[in-house]
Amino acid sequence: MIKIDNLVKEFTIRDEHKKRVKHLAVDNLSLEVQDGEIFGLLGPNGAGKTTTIRMLTMEMEPTAGNVVYNGCSIFKDPLSIKKMIGVVPQNINFDNDLTVGENMELHAKLHHMPVTERKRKIAEMLEFVELTHTVNLMPKALSGGMKRRLLIARALVHSPQILFMDEPTVALDPQVRRRIWDLIRALAANGTTVVLTTHYIEEAEALCNRVAIINTGKLIDIDTPESFCNRMGRMAVEWDSPEGRQYKFFDSRKEAAAYAADLEHGAHIRKTNLEDAFIELTGRKEGV
Amino acid sequence: MFYDICTVFWRDWVVLKRRLPKFILSRMVAPMLYLVAFGWGLGRNIQVGSGSYIDFLVPGIMALNSMNISYNSLTPLCTERVYHRSIGEYIIAPMTPSAFLVGKVLAAVLRGLISSAIIMGLAFAFGATLNITVFYIVVLILNCVIFAEVGFFAALSTDSFEELSQVNTYILLPMSFLCGTFFTTAALPDIIRVFIDILPLTHTSYLLRGIATQSPVAWESVAVLVLYAIIGFILGMKAYNNQLK
Ligand SMILES: Nc1ncnc2c1ncn2[C@@H]1O[C@H](COP(=O)(O)OP(=O)(O)OP(=O)(O)O)[C@@H](O)[C@H]1O
Numbered sequence: 011m012i013k014i015d016n017l018v019k020e021f022t023i024r025d026e027h028k029k030r031v032k033h034l035a036v037d038n039l040s041l042e043v044q045d046g047e048i049f050g051l052l053g054p055n056g057a058g059k060t061t062t063i064r065m066l067t068m069e070m071e072p073t074a075g076n077v078v079y080n081g082c083s084i085f086k087d088p089l090s091i092k093k094m095i096g097v098v099p100q101n102i103n104f105d106n107d108l109t110v111g112e113n114m115e116l117h118a119k120l121h122h123m124p125v126t127e128r129k130r131k132i133a134e135m136l137e138f139v140e141l142t143h144t145v146n147l148m149p150k151a152l153s154g155g156m157k158r159r160l161l162i163a164r165a166l167v168h169s170p171q172i173l174f175m176d177e178p179t180v181a182l183d184p185q186v187r188r189r190i191w192d193l194i195r196a197l198a199a200n201g202t203t204v205v206l207t208t209h210y211i212e213e214a215e216a217l218c219n220r221v222a223i224i225n226t227g228k229l230i231d232i233d234t235p236e237s238f239c240n241r242m243g244r245m246a247v248e249w250d251s252p253e254g255r256q257y258k259f260f261d262s263r264k265e266a267a268a269y270a271a272d273l274e275h276g277a278h279i280r281k282t283n284l285e286d287a288f289i290e291l292t293g294r295k296e297g298v
Numbered sequence: 299m300f301y302d303i304c305t306v307f308w309r310d311w312v313v314l315k316r317r318l319p320k321f322i323l324s325r326m327v328a329p330m331l332y333l334v335a336f337g338w339g340l341g342r343n344i345q346v347g348s349g350s351y352i353d354f355l356v357p358g359i360m361a362l363n364s365m366n367i368s369y370n371s372l373t374p375l376c377t378e379r380v381y382h383r384s385i386g387e388y389i390i391a392p393m394t395p396s397a398f399l400v401g402k403v404l405a406a407v408l409r410g411l412i413s414s415a416i417i418m419g420l421a422f423a424f425g426a427t428l429n430i431t432v433f434y435i436v437v438l439i440l441n442c443v444i445f446a447e448v449g450f451f452a453a454l455s456t457d458s459f460e461e462l463s464q465v466n467t468y469i470l471l472p473m474s475f476l477c478g479t480f481f482t483t484a485a486l487p488d489i490i491r492v493f494i495d496i497l498p499l500t501h502t503s504y505l506l507r508g509i510a511t512q513s514p515v516a517w518e519s520v521a522v523l524v525l526y527a528i529i530g531f532i533l534g535m536k537a538y539n540n541q542l543k
């Protein structure tokens with residue numbers, strides 16, 4: 011179990027007058043992630059998802075607060091926690107002086123994998139992301155999506171118990187994305203805990219047992235995707251008006267249909283989805 | 299810890315191995331110029347103590363060269379941190395920061411020693427007569443360690459290659475000329491000399507020269523170098539931890 015306890019991250023940045031100001035990126039975040047769970051961290055750009063993940067993975071020190079993995083604090087024994095975790099970072103961060111294969115090998119060596127297991131696991135992961143043929147290429151020779159696939163493969167080489175994925179499927183084609191989804195489900199079924207962020211709300215809906223919605227560094231709400239939708243009302247009516255597209259939510263199809271029938275222009279009735287809840291909770295952006 | 303040091307070293311070795319012929323060739327240029335210009339050209343008219351100027355010059359060149367090579371072998375770490383972010387792999391790995399620092403420094407020492415060996419070869423070809431001992435190599439290693447640590451600190455504390463090259467321009471370049479490398483610091487005005495005599499490269503130059511001419515060992519210089527190495531280690535660790543802030 012991962013217990014996040016009043017986590018705070020404050021950056022010092024320079025404002026438009028070049029004055030030093032404090033910027034609160036993560037603001038007293040507390041939540042728990044259960045073992046074997048696929049947990050989604052959702053929020054608009056700049057909400058603090060990546061900063062949170064970087065603190066959880068000890069790439070960055072919290073300004074305040076604590077993170078406890080199975081009873082062990084990140085301040086007490088960071089190395090044994092680091093052994094358990096794997097990270098797919100938001101930014102592509104390969105060593106550009108090493109080949110694809112050497113990048114994988116570096117990762118495996120950093121995790122003290124014995125030679126035979128290292129070779130087998132690297133081959134297996136490259137095969138899975140269909141990059142076996144690139145083993146001797148430099149990372150710069152890969153396409154954007156190939157690099158993303160390689161990031162995922164690398165994070166899994168040492169079979170981590172807990173996997174952090176920061177926008178893992180961005181820039182992937184639909185076929186590959188579905189395969190990555192299957193992989194994530196399979197990992198969770200085998201007991202791996204997965205914490206992921208994504209802007210593809212349907213991805214969170216398809217994968218996550220629970221999602222936390224955060225905005226401006228604060229936890230807004232946390233629940234299962236179904237509960238989020240149910241709380242909104244199970245059915246949505248969507249129609250166009252001079253002010254743009256409008257939405258209204260109802261508990262039953264009957265109520266939704268009755269409302270839609272009263273509208274002058276054509277309306278569309280559908281099931282409420284997590285994206286509706288997300289937008290409702292994080293606020294519509296004016297002018298966007 | 300030892301395994302992690304090896305891993306960090308392995309990475310740098312893989313990169314170096316791929317460029318070894320280029321590395322060796324490019325490392326021959328500067329020392330060759332120094333030897334030609336100062337050893338052959340100017341040196342014929344210079345008398346220092348009893349020996350020839352080239353015997354005086356070579357330990358100085360080896361000191362300044364090992365400084366430059368070990369410092370510059372750590373500067374790519376800046377781009378790896380700021381642009382490629384590949385340093386993130388090490389930060390999230392189950393490895394202590396000190397293992398990372400030591401691995402990086404050892405790789406820099408290797409580069410420093412390879413280029414020192416090249417100079418030694420060139421120097422003998424130019425007719426130098428030097429007494430190279432194990433202790434001579436130990437001092438060279440110590441010098442590499444200090445300036446690799448300086449490079450490590452600089453690479454983790456600056457945000458661009460430009461700032462990094464300023465360290466080169468304002469610190470390393472003056473040192474490479476003034477720290478008893480091409481002439482003894484006794485020739486400098488007192489105020490400057492006192493300052494120059496504190497710098498690590500001065501101690502390396504004198505130690506190397508002393509060993510090469512079989513003079514008694516200046517143990518206080520060895521102590522100063524060790525002290526610099528320790529301070530460099532502490533500063534390196536500080537810089538590493540600072541970037542997690
Ligand atoms: N190193 C940093 N220095 C200063 N401010 C930072 C730093 N990293 C992030 N921030 C700020 O912290 C806030 C949260 O950033 P973060 O990257 O965590 O957002 P995010 O939720 O991951 O957004 P996105 O969906 O765009 O990836 C932003 O306002 C960002 O500008």
Ligand SMILES: [Mg+2]
Binds near residue numbers: 059060061100
């Ligand atoms: Mg992010």
